[in-house]
Amino acid sequence: MAKISLENVKHSYLKRPRTPEDWALKKLDLEWSNGGAYALLGPSGCGKTTLLNVISGLVRPTEGRVLFDDVDLTERPTDRRHIAQVFQFPVVYDTMTVRENLAFPLRNRGLKASEIEQKVEAIAHMLDLDEMLPRRASGLTADGKQKISLGRGLVRSDVNVIMFDEPLTVIDPHLKWQLRSKLKELHQRTRRTMIYVTHDQTEALTFAEKVVVMHEGRVVQVGSPVELFERPRHTFVGHFIGSPGMNILPCEVSGGGVHFAGRRVEVENPPRGSLAGRHTELGVRPEFVLLAEQGIPVNIVKVSDAGRYRIVEARCEESRIKLLLEEGVSLPASNASVRFDPAHTRLYADGQLLE
Amino acid sequence: MRKLGWLVPALYIVFLLLPIYWLVSMSFKTTNEILGAFTLWPKKFTLENYQKIFTDPTWYNGYINSLIYVVINTVISVLVALPAAYAFSRYRFLGDKHLFFWLLTNRMAPAAVFALPFFQLYSAIGLFDTHIAVALAHCLFNIPLAVWILEGFMSSVPRQLDETAYLDGYGFWRFFLKIFLPTIAAGIGVAAFFCFMFSWVELLLAKTLTSVAAKPIAATMTRTASSSGYELGLLAAAGTLTIIPGAFVIYFVRNYIAKGFALGRV
Amino acid sequence: MEGKTQNQMGWLFVLPVVTLVAFNAVIPLMAVVNYSVQETFGNNMFFFEGVKWFEQVLHSDRFHASLGRQLFFSGIILAIEVPLGVAIALAMPRRGPWVSVCLVLMALPLLIPWNVVGAMWNIFALPDIGMLGRLLNDLGINYNYTQQPISAWATLIAMDVWHWTSLVVLLAYAGLSAIPDAYYQAAKIDGASPWAVFRYIQLPKMRRVLTIAVLLRFMDSFNIHTEPFVLTGGGPGNATTLLSIDLVKIALGQFDLGPAAAMSIIYFLIILLLSWVFYAVMTRGEEQ
Numbered sequence: 001m002a003k004i005s006l007e008n009v010k011h012s013y014l015k016r017p018r019t020p021e022d023w024a025l026k027k028l029d030l031e032w033s034n035g036g037a038y039a040l041l042g043p044s045g046c047g048k049t050t051l052l053n054v055i056s057g058l059v060r061p062t063e064g065r066v067l068f069d070d071v072d073l074t075e076r077p078t079d080r081r082h083i084a085q086v087f088q089f090p091v092v093y094d095t096m097t098v099r100e101n102l103a104f105p106l107r108n109r110g111l112k113a114s115e116i117e118q119k120v121e122a123i124a125h126m127l128d129l130d131e132m133l134p135r136r137a138s139g140l141t142a143d144g145k146q147k148i149s150l151g152r153g154l155v156r157s158d159v160n161v162i163m164f165d166e167p168l169t170v171i172d173p174h175l176k177w178q179l180r181s182k183l184k185e186l187h188q189r190t191r192r193t194m195i196y197v198t199h200d201q202t203e204a205l206t207f208a209e210k211v212v213v214m215h216e217g218r219v220v221q222v223g224s225p226v227e228l229f230e231r232p233r234h235t236f237v238g239h240f241i242g243s244p245g246m247n248i249l250p251c252e253v254s255g256g257g258v259h260f261a262g263r264r265v266e267v268e269n270p271p272r273g274s275l276a277g278r279h280t281e282l283g284v285r286p287e288f289v290l291l292a293e294q295g296i297p298v299n300i301v302k303v304s305d306a307g308r309y310r311i312v313e314a315r316c317e318e319s320r321i322k323l324l325l326e327e328g329v330s331l332p333a334s335n336a337s338v339r340f341d342p343a344h345t346r347l348y349a350d351g352q353l354l355e
Numbered sequence: 356m357r358k359l360g361w362l363v364p365a366l367y368i369v370f371l372l373l374p375i376y377w378l379v380s381m382s383f384k385t386t387n388e389i390l391g392a393f394t395l396w397p398k399k400f401t402l403e404n405y406q407k408i409f410t411d412p413t414w415y416n417g418y419i420n421s422l423i424y425v426v427i428n429t430v431i432s433v434l435v436a437l438p439a440a441y442a443f444s445r446y447r448f449l450g451d452k453h454l455f456f457w458l459l460t461n462r463m464a465p466a467a468v469f470a471l472p473f474f475q476l477y478s479a480i481g482l483f484d485t486h487i488a489v490a491l492a493h494c495l496f497n498i499p500l501a502v503w504i505l506e507g508f509m510s511s512v513p514r515q516l517d518e519t520a521y522l523d524g525y526g527f528w529r530f531f532l533k534i535f536l537p538t539i540a541a542g543i544g545v546a547a548f549f550c551f552m553f554s555w556v557e558l559l560l561a562k563t564l565t566s567v568a569a570k571p572i573a574a575t576m577t578r579t580a581s582s583s584g585y586e587l588g589l590l591a592a593a594g595t596l597t598i599i600p601g602a603f604v605i606y607f608v609r610n611y612i613a614k615g616f617a618l619g620r621v
Numbered sequence: 622m623e624g625k626t627q628n629q630m631g632w633l634f635v636l637p638v639v640t641l642v643a644f645n646a647v648i649p650l651m652a653v654v655n656y657s658v659q660e661t662f663g664n665n666m667f668f669f670e671g672v673k674w675f676e677q678v679l680h681s682d683r684f685h686a687s688l689g690r691q692l693f694f695s696g697i698i699l700a701i702e703v704p705l706g707v708a709i710a711l712a713m714p715r716r717g718p719w720v721s722v723c724l725v726l727m728a729l730p731l732l733i734p735w736n737v738v739g740a741m742w743n744i745f746a747l748p749d750i751g752m753l754g755r756l757l758n759d760l761g762i763n764y765n766y767t768q769q770p771i772s773a774w775a776t777l778i779a780m781d782v783w784h785w786t787s788l789v790v791l792l793a794y795a796g797l798s799a800i801p802d803a804y805y806q807a808a809k810i811d812g813a814s815p816w817a818v819f820r821y822i823q824l825p826k827m828r829r830v831l832t833i834a835v836l837l838r839f840m841d842s843f844n845i846h847t848e849p850f851v852l853t854g855g856g857p858g859n860a861t862t863l864l865s866i867d868l869v870k871i872a873l874g875q876f877d878l879g880p881a882a883a884m885s886i887i888y889f890l891i892i893l894l895l896s897w898v899f900y901a902v903m904t905r906g907e908e909q
Contacts, residue, residue, distance in 0.1 A: 058806055079809045087803040089513060093821045108812035142515065152811060170515040363712035367786075368726050374783060375729055377752050378741045393750045435637040442634035446626055454635065456900065461646050463840050463892040468885045472649030495645035498638055500837070504792075507829035511799055541795040548728070548791070556734045558847065573734050587744065594737035601732030602725055609724045612795045613715065 002069040002160040004032040004055060004193070009064030011050055017062075024050045025061070026217040032161070032195065037187045039208035040197040043240070047217040048197045052163055055195065057081045068160055084153025084162045088169045090145030094138035098129060101137050102151045109156070123155045126186065143175045150183075154190065161193040168203060176203075183207060201241050205229075213237050230344075233353045238283045244311055247289065249282045249319050251347070258282065258347055261296050261316050266342035269354050278349040286311065288344035289323035291331075295339035300331065314338065375598075381591035389587045404592035414593070417572035420486065421555060422600060424569065427490035428497060429550040433543065435494075436501035441531070443502065444509040445517070455506070458499035466559040469495070474563050486569045489561050493554045500553065501546045508542025509535075537614075544611025551604050555597075572597060653882050674883030683867065684884065688891070691864040694777070695842045701782055702838055703831070706789025710797055711823070713790075724794075727787040739851025742780045746852075766853065770860035773853050777861055780852060781842065789834045796830030797823065832903040836896055843892050864888060 011025040025047045040048040053059035057078035066074045102120045127147045153162045168176045205225040213220045220234045232238035238246030251260045253275045298314035310325045347354045384397045408414040482488040520530040562574040748754035748765045757764040766772040804822045846865040855862035
C-alpha cells in the first residue's frame, strides 16, 4: 500500500490546448495517504474520472507527476502500478464461474493453487459470495457482479489503492445502501486505500473520511464531510453539498459592514481589507435561516414537505432564499421576515471563503 | 510480434486487390486482347468499354435503376427491422424464438426457387417492372438479415441502460433515438451495408421482376454473355463501375462500424 | 443477458417485418410445394403423385454425389473463412486514417456482381492468359483448372475465400468495436495475457456476431450457384457440380418440374436442419 501524490498535474485531451476550457484537469497537487477512504465528488464533467484515470495509469497526464510512495510512476503502465478498479457497470468474465473470476488475477501472477484457494475463499466470505462461488458469473445480479469486480481487487495483496468509478450507477436503488455499507465495512476491515468517485453527495459523504470536491477540473476543497458541510471554502461546495444546498446571496461590503437587501448582516468572518472590485456573496445554509419578527422582509413562494421538516422557498428582491421549518412551526401566509444566524453566515469573495 | 500486426490486414488486402486490379485492367482492354494473350498492363489501352456504358442509355439507366431499388430496399429493411430487433432483444412474447428462427429460414432457399412464383405474384398485383417490386422482393432475404444483425448488437447493450434512462425521465422514443441507437451504431452500419450489398448484387429476382422500365444493371450485364460470346472488356468495365456505389456506402458508414472504438473512454 | 420482460406488445413491433417477409415467402412456397407433389406432361396438365419424386431424389446416386460435394465445399469454406475473418478483424487498426482505407478496400470484393466475380476469376486463373494461371505455371506448378479436378476445387475455394471473407471481417470488426473499453482496462489491471483477453473477453463477446457470420456463410455457400457456374460450369466433368448447379440442370435442362421441386424442398430442409444445428450449438447456454 502506498501514499499517492500528484504533483503539478494538468491534463488535456486535446493535442494543442489553447483556452482554459481545453484542460480537463487544471493544475492540481494532491496527496492521498495510506489506508484512507477518499471520495472524489463533483458534477458530471468536472474531471473526476480523468483524475481517477491519471492515478490508475489509464491516462497519462499532459503535465505533472504521479508518485506512489515518492516513486515516480508517471511513465508506468496500469498493470505495473498495483491498483484495482471497479467500473461504472459490472465487468466480469462471463464465461468463468465466480470462483474463477476471483482467482483470475492471482493465476495471472503465478500464485500457487493452494494460496489462491485460500484467498478466494476469504474474500468471498467477506463479500457474502460464498454460495455463489460455483455459479457462472454472468448469472449474478448487478450488485453481485460489482462485488466480484471488487473481489478481484481485494484478493490481491499487492494492491496499493482500490478505485471506484461511480460503482453504484447500475445498482437497484434499494440495494445501493446495502452495497455502500458493505464498502465502508470492507474499508474498516482491510484498511486499503480506497478512492471513490461519484457525483452523488450521499455516497461520498457516507463513505469517505476525506472528500475531494472538484469543479471544472480544479480541486475546490479537501476536507472531512463535516468540514465540507459546516465550512465550505467555496460557494460551489456550499451549494453542491447538503440537500437543499447553501443559499448564496449577493451582498455589498461598505463601511466595514456587510449589507444584503439594504440591511446590515452579521457574518462569522467580517472583512478586514478592501474588497473593491470583487464579487461578494453571502453564504448561509437553510438550516441557519430563521424566521424573525423583524428582519429581512421576504415573500413566501413555495413550501415543500420533506418529511420531518418543510423546505420553504422565499423571495427577497431578486434573490431566492431557502429555509427549513420544523414540524409544528407555523408560517405566516405570505409576508415574513427572516434573519441569518451570524455564527453560520459567511462572506465569500469571487466564490472563495474570506479567511 | 505485436509490431507486425499490421502485416495481416496488409497481406489480405493485397490478396484482395490482385484480382481487382485484373478486373480493372481488363476493363481497359479489348475483348480480343483479353482472350488473346496474357498482358499485365493493357497493351492497347482503350476507353471504348467505358464509352459504351456512358453513352448507351440501357447501360447507365441500369445503374440508376439498380441504385433506386437498392436504396429503397435498404431503407425499408433497416427501418422495419429496428423495432422488430428491439422486440426480440427485450421482450418475451408468444412464439418469439420460433419467429426469430423462421425469419432466417427465408434466406435459406435459393432464389431460383422463388423466381417463377414471384413473377406470378408481382404481375398479379400489377407491380411488374417497377422499382418497388424489386425493393419489396429483396425484403425477403434482407429483412431477416437486418433483424438478426441488429438483434445481435442490441442484446449486448445491458438492460440497465434502458432502465437508467427511464429513471432519468426519458420517454421511450426519445430514449430509443437519442441513447439506444447511437449505442448500436456499429450494428446499424453493418446491417445497412449488408442490405445494400446483397440487394445490389442480386441478379435473378431483379431480372425476373423487371423488363424495361426498372431493368437493373445486373440484368443488362447478362446481355454481354449472349450473342457474340462474352464481351469481356465490357463486362469488366461494367463490373468495375458496379463497385463504386457500394464503396461510397461503406465509406459513408465506416464511422458507424468503428464507432465503438472511437468512443474510447468509458 | 438479463431477463426479458413479458410483453405481448412485442408482436406489434414485429408486425411490419412479418408482413413483408411472409408476403414474399408463404405464397411462393405454396407454389413450390404444389409442384413437388405433382407430375406434369406439359400442356399444363398436372397429376398428383404424392411422394414419388421425393423418393426418387433421395435414392438417386447423382443427388448423393452432389450433396457430398456440397457438404465438403461448405465445410472447407467455413473452416477457412471464419477463423481467417476473425484474425483479420483482430489485427485491423481501431482508430486513425487507416480504418477507412481498410474498410473500403475490404468491402470491394463483396460489391462485385456474382457473375462478374465468376467471369473475372475464370480469366484470372486461366493457365495461358490469366495472371494467376500464368504465375502458378511459371512457378513450376502444373495448374489447369479447366482440366484438373483438384485445381478446379482449389480455384473455386480460393475464389470464394476471396469473395466472402470480408463479410466475416466486417461483422467481427463491428462486434469487436462494441466491446466497452472497461473490459480491456479490467483485463490489464488483472494482468491478463493477450491470449486470455481473446479467450475470455473478445471471443465470448463476439459470440452473437460470429453466429450470424457462420449461419450466413453456411447458408450462402450451400446455395451458391452463379460464381461456380460461371467459373467452371460444374466441371471438369462434374467435379465441381454443387447442389444448386445440379438442381438447375435438372429443372431447366430436362424440364422435370416435379423432381426439381422435390429436390428444392429436400435441399431447403437440409439447409434448415443444418442451420438449426449450428444455431443451437452456438447459442447454447445463452438463455438462463
